[in-house]
Amino acid sequence: MNSHLQKIAGFALVAALCACAPARMVREPLPALSAQELAQAQAQQQARETAIAAMPDWALQGRVALSNGRNGGSGGIEWSQRGANYEVALSAPVTRQSWRLSGDAGSARIEGLEGGPRSGSDAQTLLRETTGWEIPVAALSSWVRGARADEGAFGAATLSYAADGRLARLEQGGWTVDYNAWQAAGETGAALPTRLNAERGQARVRLVVDRWEGAAAP
Template identity: 60%
Template sequence: MSVRGLPLAILGAGLLAGCVTTAPRAPLPPAEHAAAVARQQAREAVLARHARWNLQGRVALSNGQRGGSGRIDWQQDGDAYRVALSAPVTRQSWRIEGDAGNARLEGLDGGPRSGADATQLLREATGWEIPVQALASWVRGARATQGGPAQLQFAGDGRLARLQQDGWTLDYGDWRLQPAAGVELPMRVNAERDEARVRLVVDDWSAGNASP
């Protein structure tokens, strides 16, 4: 397997299709939009107090030329993270872990690779565009505090439907209350920028037991 041969089964088409959510149909009236923004700010304040969490699910990646899918286990503790992907069919896996200033990628030919930025490390080593640090916020339906200005769009029920930040567009679906966190979290997240796509289906959220 070459360095750019990320060990994910090339089975992404079904998951990529299944993850697509409905884009916001029309802007909410100003008063309803303001109320939705206020609820979003309150959600983000709660999430900031629950900086230790874990998700397990399925992920599909595409860069316009290649696509792959597999299982994902993401552990987060503040700025520290550990993201493991595995392809059950090929029995291969890789893991990236680090914090705000360091990243280490394991599971590729040639041994571990390290760098200061997880996104750049993955891009150079695998060809995949995965904004790891920003996704730590985005996957929970929150704006990335280290990112630029964000645009929010809400569905008719007031839930966050789309977030745009730093050139990425995040679409959300299947919100469910997570008692451990005290807020709703999305079970489906689609992230796109140009030809790069990350599709995530969350099978389980948990809080307070992550230990990167």
């Protein structure tokens, strides 16, 4: 795909999702936890990640806003994950157009762009080349559930916690992910994020989850 067609495809997707870039988030300072509180928060987070890892099949429905510093858009999102296989659908409420990204650890395909489907070996690279958006799909599959991504691919993560011991901020691979709201855990489930913001430089992803399925959800 030549660069001219890439720009056309990316512009069409951004325009159809509504030209409305999310504003840069102002972060509030996190509380200073005592050694005992920090140890409890770390143990709670480890237990959450263990429960989540035991349930690799999950799905979410919600709303997403994307920005690359120049263009941005918002719309509905449906994400289905079955182990390494994923399918992410974006829909624009005004134009009623939709796009679908699917693949696994070694392949990716995006459908719904002008000029037909595009394929590649990596979802993040494919999205950057076709839309101009920087979205770390592989890492987000962990981050959206409030868990660290694979250190071998994204490096070590730094975690910060709120006063109640829940994960408040995750920094990994140059990205900062802030967690603003959580769904309470059921008797056998784990708490899951319902509002998060991921940011690296001018690239931003905001996600509001309306419904969780699997992923240790209640």
